Amino acid sequence: MTSLTLALDAMGGDYGPLVTVPAALQALKSNSSLHIIIVGNQVEIDPLLHDAEPSIKHRIQQIHTTEVVNMDDRPVHALRTRKNSSMRLALELVRDGKACACISGGNTGALMAMSKVLLKTLPGVDRPALVTCLPTVTGKPVYLLDLGANVVCDSEALFQFAVMGSVLCEAIHKKQRPKVALLNVGIEEIKGNDQVQQAGQILQHTDQINYIGFVEGDEIYTGNVDVIVCDGFVGNITLKTSEGIAKLLVHQLKCGLNSGFFVRFLSKLIAPRIQAVLSKMNPDHYNGASLIGLRGIVVKSHGNADEAAYLQAINLAATEAKRRLPEMINDRLESILLDINS
Amino acid sequence: MTSLTLALDAMGGDYGPLVTVPAALQALKSNSSLHIIIVGNQVEIDPLLHDAEPSIKHRIQQIHTTEVVNMDDRPVHALRTRKNSSMRLALELVRDGKACACISGGNTGALMAMSKVLLKTLPGVDRPALVTCLPTVTGKPVYLLDLGANVVCDSEALFQFAVMGSVLCEAIHKKQRPKVALLNVGIEEIKGNDQVQQAGQILQHTDQINYIGFVEGDEIYTGNVDVIVCDGFVGNITLKTSEGIAKLLVHQLKCGLNSGFFVRFLSKLIAPRIQAVLSKMNPDHYNGASLIGLRGIVVKSHGNADEAAYLQAINLAATEAKRRLPEMINDRLESILLDINS
Known part of the structure; x- marks a missing residue:
């Protein structure tokens, strides 16, 4: 088996090394x-490594920076002044071919800006996008992008x-x-708005893309669509809103099943099953958004990810590295863009 | 008790009179x-009235139009050409003082445009907004606006x-x-984006508003905030996304509790309790978004509302009429705007 080296921004995220380092140890243990x-x-x-x-x-290799x-x-500001930051040094390892992917739970805007400058975008891509997989009713995942890397997008970016x-x-x-x-x-x-309408017009005339039109927010989780595109402002709020309503539902369910002796008794008996369902829906299980459109692999973890969630982000980076994702995207993209421009 | 007259656009919504008329009969029966x-x-x-x-x-009075x-x-287009539409005639009844509120499940953009032209906005309001109450973890509702009446908003509109x-x-x-x-x-x-940042700046300097800053999507359902403001593009997608994820969770729960004899048996016993929780979360229970900022009351129902959901919208319109909502908003608004401009 070929060895695979990942670069970890250990300081990113709400809990820094307390989460990132144990998650890294877990990843190393299982692979x-x-x-x-x-x-x-x-x-x-x-x-934490002791x-x-x-x-x-x-x-494990370590690169020290404060x-x-x-x-x-x-x-x-981050781009200009944080030259020795853990985020930047981790990305430089990917740029220099010393690591094949970088994982960070830090400032999304800074990660995006640094990734773009250090790794460069693929030919034909102006701006990288943040994308993740979400669960759906049918069981097959849906990709949602952009999730916040690009707060303002024109129709060309959406395309x-x-x-x-x-x-x-x-x-x-x-x-x-x-x-x-x-x-x-x-x-x-x-x-x-104009951006969405114009992007729709362009996509309608792009034969290589199976564009099915506009969908509303309630279509995200039906599984009827494979890829849903929006600007980063909408995508970020959509994702966070989903987390919020899921938490509300779980809370209501817990309260509802915790009143009255008989219901409480029965609830306890099926608690593991309910737990299993809810944990499938736990956003942590979908942790790890990929910054795509770059000449290297960058995975962004939730800032508030716990160890298990951060491990998901590391595993995602490893999978993308194994499948050589940027090369795959580049090859297909080249063909589509050639077709469009011909 | 003073009598209260509502105008119903019976043709609006996905099911037209099949839903709106029985809901009207229900409302009349209970009030x-x-x-x-x-x-x-x-x-x-x-x-349906037979x-x-x-x-x-x-x-019941009827006004016939095809x-x-x-x-x-x-x-x-609707504004210019649908002069005898059920939506327009219902709004005219409010304008002419023959009804104190209008309910419609029709085209939101057209309802917004017609309402603005026929009823006019309150002094100091450029554009009406669509607002609804949503459930939260604490049990107290949160108001979210705008929900789609204004797809593009500048900072002044958000303010x-x-x-x-x-x-x-x-x-x-x-x-x-x-x-x-x-x-x-x-x-x-x-x-x-610029609009949100500038609106934040203005709100920070408005003493009469208890502005607490920015919140992310997962804060909508925590109950920590009473009023959450966004443009109509974001608001509409946020609301629809919430419906989508709630449906997904219910689906997963049903599947999870429907496998294995013992779990199925126990689930059946507590099914009514789970049903009660889920029905509390049913978006239909929150049906009815108010178009506020107008000199009259307009309530927009979901297009796909069923009879029970449409009844909620009618009841909401009746409550707002009883409380003379536009007058109350106008009084407080006047004082705030005077204060800001002084």
Whole structure:
């Protein structure tokens, strides 16, 4: 088995090394061909590595830095001044071919800006997009992009996201002609803002993309569509709203099943089953959004991910690295763009 | 008890009179001071009124028209050409003081445009907003606006929505200084697009509004905020997404509790309790979005509302009429705007 090296921004996320380092150890334990370069403050990281087995320890490299990107750093500021930050150094490892993917739970805007400058976008891509898989009623996942990397998007950006999302779905799920839709406030052609309407016009004339039109928010989770495209402002709020309503439902269910002796008794008996269902819906199980459209692999973890959720993000990065995702996207993208421009 | 007359656009919504007329009969049955003017095609409506009791029938007036606003009519087109549509005639009844509120499940854009032209906005309000109450973890509702009446909004529009939402919450829930927030992709000041950032700046300097800053999508359902403001594009997608994920969770739960004999047996015993919880979360129970900022009351029902859901919308219109909502909003708004401009 070929070995695989990942670069970890250990300081990113709400809990920093307390989450990222144990998750890295878990990943190394379950995948013996994995190597991880942990970038961050050794003073905080070393104690967390202390008890690791030698077989795991020898697959860890460390790069020490005390500089971090703050959550409220503006992207441009982070880019100009955080030259020795854990985020930047981790990305440089990918740029320099020393790691094949980078994982960070830090400031999304800064990660996006640094990734774009350091790794560069693929030919034909102006702006990378943040994309993740979400569960649906049918059981097959749906890709939603952009999730917040691009707060303001023109129709050309939305079009490129549609192409990249389609290619990603083809590449990872081996799905032929995945159904691509634009997220909008109605399915009728007259609905929406200029950007969405113009993007729809372009996609309608792009034969290589299986564009099915506009969908509303309630279509995200039906499984009728494979790829749903929106700007990063809408995508981010859509994703966070989903988490919020899921938490509300779980709360209501717990309250409802916790009143009255008989109901409480019965509820306890089926609690494991309910737990299993709810954990399937736990957003942590879908942790890890990929920044696609770059010449390298970058996976963004939720800032508030716990160890299990962060492990998901590491595993996602490893999978994308194994499948050489950027190369796959590039190949398909080239063909689509050639077709469009011919 | 003072009598109350509502105007019903019987043709609006996916099912037209088949839903709107039975819901009207229900409303009249449960509220003996209520009168309803049903506007629409008598050929379709009459058979549905056939079996109504005389005590109900005599509180129904009918205005016959065969013209309707189509779901794909552009607002400007509807305004110019649908002069005899059920939607327009129902709104004219409110304008002419013959009804104190109008309910429609039709084309939102057209309803918005017609309402604005026929009823006019309150002084200081440029654009009406669509607002609804949503359930939260704490049990107290949160107001979310705009839900789709204004697909593109500048910072001034967002500011006005914040003022109107705050006043609405004060007026209906007797809540002192309700907490108002702007929906954004992050809570840090640097986050978001220009419109949201500028609206935040204005709100920060408006003492009469208890503005608490930006919130992310997962804060909508926590109950920590009373009023959440966003543009209609984001609001519509947020609302529909919530419906989608709620449906997904219910589906997963049903599947999870339907496998294995023992679990199935136990599930059946607590099914009524689960059903009760889920029905509390049913978006139909929150049906009825108010178009606020107008000199009259307009309630928009979901297009796909069933009879029970449509009844909610009628009841909401009746409540707002009883409380003379536009006058209450106007009084408070005047004071806030005077204060701001002084």
